[in-house]
Amino acid sequence: IFLCGTDNNPHYSSSPHHWDQRMILLAFLVTFVACNPPPLPLDDIVIEKTFTPDRCDRMVKSGDFVRYHYIGMFPDGKKFDSSYDRSTTYNVFVGQKQLIAGMDKALVGMCVNERWMIKIPPQLAYGKDGHGDNIPADSILHFDVLMLDIWNTEDKVQIKTYHKPESCGRTVQVSDYIRYHYNGTLLDGTLFDSSHTRMRTYDTYVGIGWLIAGMDQGLLEMCVGEKRIITLPPFLGYGENGDGSDIPAQASLVFDVVLLDLHNPKDEITVEVQSLPDHCPRKSVVGDFMRYHYNGSLLDGTFFDSSYSRNRTYDTYIGKGYVIAGMDQGLLGVCIGEHRRIVIPPHLAYGEEGTGTKIPGSAVLVFVVHIIDFHNPSDTVEITSVKPENCSNNTKRGDFVKYHYNATLMDGTYIGSTCTYDVVLGAGQVVIGMEQGLIGMCVGEKRKLVIPPHLAYGERGVDGEVPGSAVLVFDVELVDLEEGLPEGYMFVWNSDVTPNLFSEMDKNKDAQVDATEFSDYIFQQVKEGKGRLAPGFDPQRIIENMYDNQDRNKDGRITEDEFKLKADEAAAHDEL
Numbered sequence: 295i296f297l298c299g300t301d302n303n304p305h306y307s308s309s310p311h312h313w314d315q316r317m318i319l320l321a322f323l324v325t326f327v328a329c330n331p332p333p334l335p336l337d338d339i340v341i342e343k344t345f346t347p348d349r350c351d352r353m354v355k356s357g358d359f360v361r362y363h364y365i366g367m368f369p370d371g372k373k374f375d376s377s378y379d380r381s382t383t384y385n386v387f388v389g390q391k392q393l394i395a396g397m398d399k400a401l402v403g404m405c406v407n408e409r410w411m412i413k414i415p416p417q418l419a420y421g422k423d424g425h426g427d428n429i430p431a432d433s434i435l436h437f438d439v440l441m442l443d444i445w446n447t448e449d450k451v452q453i454k455t456y457h458k459p460e461s462c463g464r465t466v467q468v469s470d471y472i473r474y475h476y477n478g479t480l481l482d483g484t485l486f487d488s489s490h491t492r493m494r495t496y497d498t499y500v501g502i503g504w505l506i507a508g509m510d511q512g513l514l515e516m517c518v519g520e521k522r523i524i525t526l527p528p529f530l531g532y533g534e535n536g537d538g539s540d541i542p543a544q545a546s547l548v549f550d551v552v553l554l555d556l557h558n559p560k561d562e563i564t565v566e567v568q569s570l571p572d573h574c575p576r577k578s579v580v581g582d583f584m585r586y587h588y589n590g591s592l593l594d595g596t597f598f599d600s601s602y603s604r605n606r607t608y609d610t611y612i613g614k615g616y617v618i619a620g621m622d623q624g625l626l627g628v629c630i631g632e633h634r635r636i637v638i639p640p641h642l643a644y645g646e647e648g649t650g651t652k653i654p655g656s657a658v659l660v661f662v663v664h665i666i667d668f669h670n671p672s673d674t675v676e677i678t679s680v681k682p683e684n685c686s687n688n689t690k691r692g693d694f695v696k697y698h699y700n701a702t703l704m705d706g707t708y709i710g711s712t713c714t715y716d717v718v719l720g721a722g723q724v725v726i727g728m729e730q731g732l733i734g735m736c737v738g739e740k741r742k743l744v745i746p747p748h749l750a751y752g753e754r755g756v757d758g759e760v761p762g763s764a765v766l767v768f769d770v771e772l773v774d775l776e777e778g779l780p781e782g783y784m785f786v787w788n789s790d791v792t793p794n795l796f797s798e799m800d801k802n803k804d805a806q807v808d809a810t811e812f813s814d815y816i817f818q819q820v821k822e823g824k825g826r827l828a829p830g831f832d833p834q835r836i837i838e839n840m841y842d843n844q845d846r847n848k849d850g851r852i853t854e855d856e857f858k859l860k861a862d863e864a865a866a867h868d869e870l
């Protein structure tokens with residue numbers, strides 16, 4: 295009891311006991327254990343491991359620099375110092391006599407996040423002299439230590455790739471510009487920063503001092519989609535000053551990084567031809583108008599737009615600044631039907647600003663395009679012909695023709711077909727391109743006509759059948775040809791006209807020609823081969839028109855005067 299000292303031992307000193315010698319001995323032992331933990335002598339440090347983390351990437355070696363928190367106590371639990379009270383870790387080299395000998399020895403082997411109770415005898419602490427006012431001579435010291443950070447001046451950036459994408463073509467090189475997401479933590483796991491909380495990637499040049507040295511090194515050789523953990527010592531990070539309130543002085547940093555985007559400002563577009571059609575009569579040039587489908591994504595595969603989802607092609611002139619510069623370039627030299635992948639760096643796309651919600655600033659864009667068709671506003675109808683053996687009596691304006699056709703778009707999409715189609719050439723009954731394509735054909739001839747939209751259905755197309763600005767392909771076969779009349783005539787005489795025309799027509803001799811007399815007479819002439827009506831039109835209507843024309847005063851009869859008057863006028867069309 296007395297060994298303990300009365301002030302230390304209120305319980306025993308105040309207990310009224312009646313004891314014999316044995317009880318004193320017992321009390322003595324009990325008191326000893328109860329009041330003052332480890333007694334002298336303590337030969338060496340004693341370590342009690344209060345917490346050991348599951349993971350231990352590295353243990354403190356002599357020569358390492360460490361950051362840790364501690365509470366310094368005397369064996370009775372009385373605190374004499376604490377780093378927590380100063381709100382800053384204790385930062386020091388281990389094994390270089392910057393610490394008391396016992397600490398230099400004890401810290402070796404500790405892991406980050408490990409917590410030890412270290413008990414140090416005076417001869418390995420402040421010995422007989424003690425230390426200042428706080429530590430009396432011959433004090434055993436207890437330190438409750440929590441290790442937070444370990445590094446060494448020999449350390450280099452450590453890179454641990456934990457995910458590598460299947461294809462890893464290009465990798466980050468010095469002076470590349472990259473976009474990435476990261477989580478930054480201290481070595482003990484404390485998150486100090488994350489691009490995710492800002493909801494935007496970190497965008498920067500690499501290897502040219504825009505970043506802390508460790509990141510400038512640690513991001514090199516990464517490929518898009520790769521995930522790596524970059525660990526760097528403070529001298530490659532924020533060093534002795536730390537950064538702001540979140541990165542303490544002398545802190546090792548751990549960055550969990552996923553690379554999303556990569557380009558170099560010197561980059562041009564890259565084009566990868568994925569498939570070419572067998573037949574490619576011409577390749578696109580500046581000024582062509584193109585219809586294409588595309589899927590657009592970012593370099594990490596994030597989809598941002600597709601023409602397929604809209605069910606319609608993207609239609610534009612190329613090489614003229616109607617689309618982003620990279621696309622203007624990437625669409626040159628393509629064949630109709632070609633598939634190609636075009637990778638466009640941001641300076642040839644939407645630049646540092648990006649656009650909309652889906653294309654971030656400085657994003658590299660990947661377009662997989664399928665060229666449906668293109669044409670030039672100066673294009674004419676392209677005709678490929680297969681002629682029969684005796685090919686004469688070729689079609690010309692005014693001829694009445696019959697033909698078969700099958701129509702498709704350039705990509706083979708079926709548009710329509712007919713068994714026979716009848717038209718008078720030059721009468722505006724079919725699109726201009728078709729009129730042109732049917733000229734000069736003989737019966738039995740087959741042609742493939744490629745008709746640009748300005749000679750077909752134009753920018754509007756035909757609702758539900760022909761898309762706007764579509765190039766059309768017609769396979770035609772001429773099956774019949776009836777020669778037309780000279781331009782502008784609906785009826786011609788094959789032989790000389792009788793001088794008694796009026797009286798021949800006036801069958802009932804009442805000195806006027808009525809509509810029936812007129813049409814009977816014309817039909818008769820046609821039947822006898824003396825005259826010809828323009829083929830391809832309704833004869834009844836032609837004759838009615840002729841009659842109306844001749845009946846100048848519109849009283850429903852033609853008099854001899856009206857007849858003569860009209861007949862004298864040369865070169866008028868629907869007339870006798």
Ligand SMILES: *[C@@H]1O[C@H](CO)[C@@H](O)[C@H](O)[C@H]1NC(C)=O
Binds near residue numbers: 551
């Ligand atoms: C960072 O943290 C976020 C949120 O916890 C997580 O989704 C992400 O995968 C982490 N890693 C990287 C590299 O961003």
Ligand SMILES: *[C@@H]1O[C@H](CO)[C@@H](O)[C@H](O)[C@H]1NC(C)=O
Binds near residue numbers: 589600
């Ligand atoms: C375009 O993207 C869609 C949806 O991701 C996909 O189904 C389709 O195959 C893609 N088409 C091309 C030509 O890449």
Ligand SMILES: *[C@@H]1O[C@H](CO)[C@@H](O)[C@H](O)[C@H]1NC(C)=O
Binds near residue numbers: 603605
């Ligand atoms: C596109 O066309 C397909 C088939 O014709 C149809 O099922 C789909 O709903 C259309 N989508 C849009 C966005 O019009």
Ligand SMILES: *[C@@H]1O[C@H](CO)[C@@H](O)[C@H](O)[C@H]1NC(C)=O
Binds near residue numbers: 683684
């Ligand atoms: C082509 O014309 C020649 C001479 O007019 C004739 O002998 C031949 O039979 C004709 N061939 C056909 C396929 O009509």
Ligand SMILES: *[C@@H]1O[C@H](CO)[C@@H](O)[C@H](O)[C@H]1NC(C)=O
Binds near residue numbers: 686687737777
């Ligand atoms: C060409 O036309 C003339 C007169 O119409 C006709 O006699 C001849 O048979 C035609 N020839 C062919 C090959 O159709």
Ligand SMILES: *[C@@H]1O[C@H](CO)[C@@H](O)[C@H](O)[C@H]1NC(C)=O
Binds near residue numbers: 698699711769770771
């Ligand atoms: C149109 O297609 C049908 C069916 O494939 C074919 O029999 C016909 O010869 C084609 N017509 C033309 C004018 O090419």
Ligand SMILES: [Ca+2]
Binds near residue numbers: 801803804805807
């Ligand atoms: Ca009459």
Ligand SMILES: [Ca+2]
Binds near residue numbers: 851856
């Ligand atoms: Ca009249």
